[in-house]
Amino acid sequence: MNYQHRYADGSPADLPVGKVVCVGRNYAEHAKELNNPVPTEPLLFLKPSTAIVPLAESIVLNPSRGPVHYETEIALLIGSTLSGEVNEAEATAAIAGVGLALDLTLRELQDQLKAKGHPWERAKAFDGACPLSVFIPATSAPQLDDIALQLRINGEVRQQGRSAQMITPIAILLQQISTVFTLLPGDVVITGTPAGVGILHAGDRLDLSIPGQLELSTSVQG
Secondary structure, eight states, X not given: OOOOOBBTTSOBOOOOOOOEEEEESOBHHHHHXXXXXXXXXXXXXXXXXXXXXXXXXXXXXXXGGOOOEEOEEEEEEEOSOBOSSOOHHHHHHXXXXXXXXXXXXXXXXXXXXXXXXXXXXXXXXXXXXXXXOOBEETTTSOOXXXXXXXXXETTEEEEEEEGXXXXXXXXXHHHHHHTTSOBOTTOEEEOOOXXXXXXXXXXXXXXXXXXXTEEEXXXXXX
């Protein structure tokens, strides 16, 4: 693995690379576009550290796996341990940085697995399934309830949203996750995707941003 957690100025975050805790259907419009019910509590799943790759590097498609869908998400770098019942202040204080991630998904395979009642990991947790950006230090990041994100593909806006639109807000999300999975320094939480997901194609150029804070670009190779 050639990934290392870094801040936007290029400095290392001095944290190990841990697991990724993912949140499904945390934006109502995204749940609706996939004809999924809107959950009443956070829908959680994991990606291993081996799924993480640098967002700045090209995304390499493996045609044998089927179409790969993009899902742009706000990513939270965890800087201190959260376990069990924690209050909102403790949850917020554990965030070391804010960045962006792509939750890459083999949608056809995911649909097949869901239809059989099987776990999603083959469709969500494969090697390279979590391109991850550098991080804005928490001290410089926007307010947690007002983080914007945007994805352009080949110059066209495909996804945009704000953390205020989340079904479960960030601090409460971390509180709830910590009662299920202990969050360790170096873990990352990706917080759900707004509407507008779709298929990646070879040659696509992706521009991702937290407007005014973080601008990133990557491309897709077939």
